[in-house]
Amino acid sequence: MPLAPARYGFAGDHTGETPAPTSNALTTLIKLDSNENPFGPSPHAIKAMQAVLATCSDYPDDDASTLRLKLAEHHGVQVEQILVAGGLTEFLGMLARAFLAPGLNALTSQRSFIVYRLATEAAGAQLIEMPMLQDGFDLGGIAAAVNRNTRLIFLANPNNPTGTMVTADDIDHLLESIPEQVVVLDEAYYEFAQDFAARRGITYSRSLDYVRKGRNVVVLRTFSKVHGLAGARVGYGVASVDLIARISRQRSMYCVSILAQAGALAALEDSAHIRKAVENNTHESQRLYRALSEIGYAVTPTWGSFLYCDIGRGASNFAEQLRVEGIAIRPLDQWGAPEAVRITVGTPEQNDALLRAMTKLKNS
Ligand SMILES: Cc1ncc(COP(=O)(O)O)c(C=O)c1O
Structure with a gap:
C-alpha cells in the first residue's frame, strides 16, 4: 500500500x-x-529485541529506567542527568520547544545537520547559520554572532555533512566566551571521531566533563550510528539535573519503545x-x-x-x-x-x- x-x-x-x-x-x-x-x-541487540517481541502488547517503561541507569553508570553521571528519546531528531525538537519561541534564535553553522533548522522553526524561532571556515564550524564567528535573543547553539561535532571536527580546546574557548547560552554538543558520531582523534594524538571531546562540572551544555549521543539501530529510534542527552528536568517537560509519553530500550541496552554491551x-x-x-x-x-x-x-x-x-x-x-x-x-x-x-x-x- x-x-x-x-x-x-x-x-x-x-x-x-x-x-x-x-x-x-x-x-x-x-x-x-x-x-x-x-x-x-549489533547481533546482541537483535537477540534482545527478539526476546521482548511478545511483550509488545505492554506499554514501555516510560522512564526508560534500566537504560538510563546503565547510561548513567557508563558516563559517571547521575541518572537524573540522562534523558532518553526516540532518537536525537526527537531530542532536538524537545530542546527547541524548551528554550526557543518566536522572537528568540538559535545559532549554528551553514551546511550542518538539517534538523537544527526544522526544530528551531517548528518552535517559531529563527536559526542563524554562520558561514563556514574551511568546511568546518567557525566558532569565533558563532561566538561573535550571539545576541540577547540567542538561547541555543547547535554544534554538530563531527559535522554532518562535511565530516569536520572542532577540538576540545576550541570548545573550551567557546564555552568561556558564552557562559549564558545553552551549547548543544551533538556527538552522534562520537565513537568514530574518538578513534580518529586517538590515532592522530588529538583531544576530540571533553563534553561529559563539562556536564560533570555543571556547565551549560547538553551532550547528545545516539544508537543510530555505531550501534546500527537507526530504525529502532533511540538516542539520549546528558546535562545538568536542571537542564534535563526542563527538557523532559517537552517529552511525549512512551516515546522510546520496548524494542528500542531492549536493543539499546544490549548494544551498549556489544563492544x-x-x-x-x-x-x-x-x-x-x-x-x-x-x-x-x-x-x-x-x-x-x-x-x-x-x-x-x-x-x-x-x-x-x-x-x-x-x-x-x-x-x-x-x-x-x-x-x-x-x-x-x-x-x-x-x-x-x-x-x-x-x-x-x-x-x-x-x-x-
Ligand atoms: C549530527 C547528527 N545529529 C543527529 C542525528 C540524528 O540521529 P537520530 O537517528 O538519533 O535521530 C544525525 C543523523 O544523521 C546526525 O548526523
Missing part, C-alpha cells in the same frame, strides 16, 4: 534521509546515503560490534579518501562515518547516475552545496563497488 506522499516528502526533503525501499529492485541498492551502520544492528564498525570506518574512510582523491574528486578529510566530496558538477544528476549503478549517495543541494555529495563509508565490498562506479562516472 502506498504511504502518504506528505510523509515521504518530509523524510526525503527535510531530514535528507531516503525513504525505505518500496520494491524488490531497490532492496539490492547499496545504501551509502544516510550514515547508517553498514554491518547492521565487539562497536569495535568492528569503528575499525572498518577508520580504515575504509582513509582508503576511500585516497582512492577518490586519486580519481580526481576533492574530498574533505573526515572525522565521522561519511565523506564530503566536491565532485565539480551537478550533485543531484551525479547521484541519479550513481543510483543507476546501484549505489545511493546524498547530493547536497539542499545544504547549499550543489556540487557536493555525502558518501557513507560502507563495508570493503560496498566501497569497492562505489569506487568502480565513481571511476566510471569520472570518465563518462
Whole structure:
C-alpha cells in the first residue's frame, strides 16, 4: 500500500534521509546515503529485541529506567542527568520547544545537520547559520554572532555533512566566551571521531566533563550510528539535573519503545560490534579518501562515518547516475552545496563497488 506522499516528502526533503525501499529492485541498492551502520544492528541487540517481541502488547517503561541507569553508570553521571528519546531528531525538537519561541534564535553553522533548522522553526524561532571556515564550524564567528535573543547553539561535532571536527580546546574557548547560552554538543558520531582523534594524538571531546562540572551544555549521543539501530529510534542527552528536568517537560509519553530500550541496552554491551564498525570506518574512510582523491574528486578529510566530496558538477544528476549503478549517495543541494555529495563509508565490498562506479562516472 502506498504511504502518504506528505510523509515521504518530509523524510526525503527535510531530514535528507531516503525513504525505505518500496520494491524488490531497490532492496539490492547499496545504501551509502544516510550514515547508517553498514554491518547492521549489533547481533546482541537483535537477540534482545527478539526476546521482548511478545511483550509488545505492554506499554514501555516510560522512564526508560534500566537504560538510563546503565547510561548513567557508563558516563559517571547521575541518572537524573540522562534523558532518553526516540532518537536525537526527537531530542532536538524537545530542546527547541524548551528554550526557543518566536522572537528568540538559535545559532549554528551553514551546511550542518538539517534538523537544527526544522526544530528551531517548528518552535517559531529563527536559526542563524554562520558561514563556514574551511568546511568546518567557525566558532569565533558563532561566538561573535550571539545576541540577547540567542538561547541555543547547535554544534554538530563531527559535522554532518562535511565530516569536520572542532577540538576540545576550541570548545573550551567557546564555552568561556558564552557562559549564558545553552551549547548543544551533538556527538552522534562520537565513537568514530574518538578513534580518529586517538590515532592522530588529538583531544576530540571533553563534553561529559563539562556536564560533570555543571556547565551549560547538553551532550547528545545516539544508537543510530555505531550501534546500527537507526530504525529502532533511540538516542539520549546528558546535562545538568536542571537542564534535563526542563527538557523532559517537552517529552511525549512512551516515546522510546520496548524494542528500542531492549536493543539499546544490549548494544551498549556489544563492544565487539562497536569495535568492528569503528575499525572498518577508520580504515575504509582513509582508503576511500585516497582512492577518490586519486580519481580526481576533492574530498574533505573526515572525522565521522561519511565523506564530503566536491565532485565539480551537478550533485543531484551525479547521484541519479550513481543510483543507476546501484549505489545511493546524498547530493547536497539542499545544504547549499550543489556540487557536493555525502558518501557513507560502507563495508570493503560496498566501497569497492562505489569506487568502480565513481571511476566510471569520472570518465563518462
Ligand atoms: C549530527 C547528527 N545529529 C543527529 C542525528 C540524528 O540521529 P537520530 O537517528 O538519533 O535521530 C544525525 C543523523 O544523521 C546526525 O548526523
